[in-house]
Amino acid sequence: MDNLQWRILPLLALFASFLFFFYVQNSSKLSHGDCSLLPYKHYWITSKSIVTPQGIISGAVEVKEGNIVSIVKEEDWQGYSKRGPILDYGEAVVMPGLIDVHAHLDDPGRTEWEGFPSGTKAAAAGGITTLIDMPLNSFPSTVSVETFRLKLEAAEKNIYVDVGFWGGLVPENAFNASSLEALLNAGVLGLKSFMCPSGINDFPMTNARHIKEGLSTLAKYRRPLLVHAEIQQDSENYTEDAENDPRHYSTYLKTRPPSWEEAAIRDLVTLSKDTRIGGPAEGAHLHIVHLSDSGSSLQLIKLAKRSGDSVTVETCPHYLAFSAEEIKDGDTRFKCAPPIRDSANKEALWKALLGGDIDMLSSDHSPTVPELKLFNEGNFLRAWGGISSLQFVLPVTWSYGRKYGVSLEQLALWWSERPAKLAGQDSKGAIVVGNDADIVIWEPSTVFDLNNDLPIYFKHPSISAYMGTKLSGKVLATFVRGNLVYKEGKHASAACGSLILAK
Numbered sequence: 152m153d154n155l156q157w158r159i160l161p162l163l164a165l166f167a168s169f170l171f172f173f174y175v176q177n178s179s180k181l182s183h184g185d186c187s188l189l190p191y192k193h194y195w196i197t198s199k200s201i202v203t204p205q206g207i208i209s210g211a212v213e214v215k216e217g218n219i220v221s222i223v224k225e226e227d228w229q230g231y232s233k234r235g236p237i238l239d240y241g242e243a244v245v246m247p248g249l250i251d252v253h254a255h256l257d258d259p260g261r262t263e264w265e266g267f268p269s270g271t272k273a274a275a276a277g278g279i280t281t282l283i284d285m286p287l288n289s290f291p292s293t294v295s296v297e298t299f300r301l302k303l304e305a306a307e308k309n310i311y312v313d314v315g316f317w318g319g320l321v322p323e324n325a326f327n328a329s330s331l332e333a334l335l336n337a338g339v340l341g342l343k344s345f346m347c348p349s350g351i352n353d354f355p356m357t358n359a360r361h362i363k364e365g366l367s368t369l370a371k372y373r374r375p376l377l378v379h380a381e382i383q384q385d386s387e388n389y390t391e392d393a394e395n396d397p398r399h400y401s402t403y404l405k406t407r408p409p410s411w412e413e414a415a416i417r418d419l420v421t422l423s424k425d426t427r428i429g430g431p432a433e434g435a436h437l438h439i440v441h442l443s444d445s446g447s448s449l450q451l452i453k454l455a456k457r458s459g460d461s462v463t464v465e466t467c468p469h470y471l472a473f474s475a476e477e478i479k480d481g482d483t484r485f486k487c488a489p490p491i492r493d494s495a496n497k498e499a500l501w502k503a504l505l506g507g508d509i510d511m512l513s514s515d516h517s518p519t520v521p522e523l524k525l526f527n528e529g530n531f532l533r534a535w536g537g538i539s540s541l542q543f544v545l546p547v548t549w550s551y552g553r554k555y556g557v558s559l560e561q562l563a564l565w566w567s568e569r570p571a572k573l574a575g576q577d578s579k580g581a582i583v584v585g586n587d588a589d590i591v592i593w594e595p596s597t598v599f600d601l602n603n604d605l606p607i608y609f610k611h612p613s614i615s616a617y618m619g620t621k622l623s624g625k626v627l628a629t630f631v632r633g634n635l636v637y638k639e640g641k642h643a644s645a646a647c648g649s650l651i652l653a654k
């Protein structure tokens with residue numbers, strides 16, 4: 152009897168420690184129920200309006216374990232209808248989730264400006280399923296492996312949508328191939344640089360020589376360089392005098408004429424020759440961010456594309472929604488760089504977008520604290536430059552684009568398919584079998600007022616230029632890799648977005 156006891160006790164202890172081990176393992180993992188507002192991982196989304204690269208269909212999208220596993224047209228749906236849970240969205244639009252390739256979430260270091268939790272909640276509420284965070288406005292800037300690690304630490308378990316990262320190309324690392332390569336090896340999706348002061352001290356500007364070096368390093372990785380294309384010029388039109396009141400938007404506009412963009416883009420299209428097939432930087436790609444000048448700058452880009460340079464260009468909703476004439480004295484919510492120009496320029500930007508000369512859209516969501524917008528002073532020359540828009544880019548593009556006949560397919564191209572390609576995300580950006588189930592469901596005809604009654608998830612709604620406007624297009628639901636992360640004002644309880652690293 153004694154003997155038996157001595158044999159059983161160690162076995163019991165072993166069994167108990169096994170149980171404890173599995174308990175600890177599982178309790179540290181997030182359960183599916185925290186990541187998604189749905190209790191299941193295999194289901195069908197049905198709608199009369201599903202936007203696919205082959206056109207708009209009525210039917211169903213089957214989602215299983217985070218992927219799109221089949222797309223069924225309505226006429227073939229009969230046999231399917233009892234196979235599992237169905238989320239029927241009726242007439243609402245089912246579109247690929249938006250991919251915002253240009254957002255400043257300011258984390259770590261300036262989380263009072265935005266931060267990963269609030270920024271990605273705003274993204275989810277706006278139908279954005281992936282965003283690529285810019286390397287500046289956080290502190291420190293993402294310009295080395297060490298600073299990139301801090302970025303990843305800040306983002307981990309704090310993101311409600313998938314997030315990738317651009318690294319910074321700055322004078323300090325441009326001629327240091329091993330430093331740049333270490334950053335690229337660590338997984339940034341490409342690099343970003345400025346050709347004028349960025350407004351952030353630890354993110355100094357680059358010149359043509361830095362950019363040439365950057366492109367040649369990026370060629371090996373087949374990743375893009377994104378450039379803020381403005382070069383400071385001597386101002387002919389601007390002098391500091393009583394006539395040029397800094398509370399007038401026209402004063403600010405004079406300080407940053409289209410010639411700044413043109414000068415930068417002229418340099419860039421000389422450098423982008425290297426990206427042609429057979430050129431010294433073949434494999435690299437140049438992407439011009441937030442184009443505002445629809446004149447000579449755009450012509451230069453068109454010419455470069457025609458010559459076979461690997462070049463793309465984005466513009467932002469604020470350049471398509473607003474024009475300089477409408478901006479009231481002191482209303483620094485509208486200050487951004489390059490500036491919002493006149494209405495003729497806005498019309499020409501729409502024409503270029505619809506005609507295919509502008510490739511895609513991005514938010515350039517660049518918030519700050521309200522104090523730095525200097526609302527009391529209303530000084531356009533001294534206030535922070537940056538537009539807050541993240542949650543509203545879909546309804547803004549739709550609302551302001553309707554008079555130009557914008558189609559749902561165009562929205563998907565500008566906001567999902569082409570941005571996915573720029574960021575090197577082959578399994579995102581379109582509703583096709585095998586892709587991540589990144590999906591937005593929205594009602595194009597639902598109108599809403601952007602006021603304080605509306606839940607707004609980015610940190611400082613009062614600084615947004617869209618407050619006080621009426622928009623059309625309400626997001627009902629957002630799915631990230633099959634997880635229902637947002638549904639009519641409610642977010643999933645846990646932040647289960649993935650960090651996207653280049654391989």
Ligand SMILES: NC(=O)N[C@H]1NC(=O)NC1=O
Pocket residue numbers: 255287288349350351379486487488489517536537538
């Ligand atoms: N630092 C920063 O975010 N700058 C951005 N703001 C803006 O309006 N244009 C920019 O490039």
Ligand SMILES: [Zn+2]
Pocket residue numbers: 379440441488
């Ligand atoms: Zn910029």
Ligand SMILES: [Zn+2]
Pocket residue numbers: 253255285515517
């Ligand atoms: Zn920016």
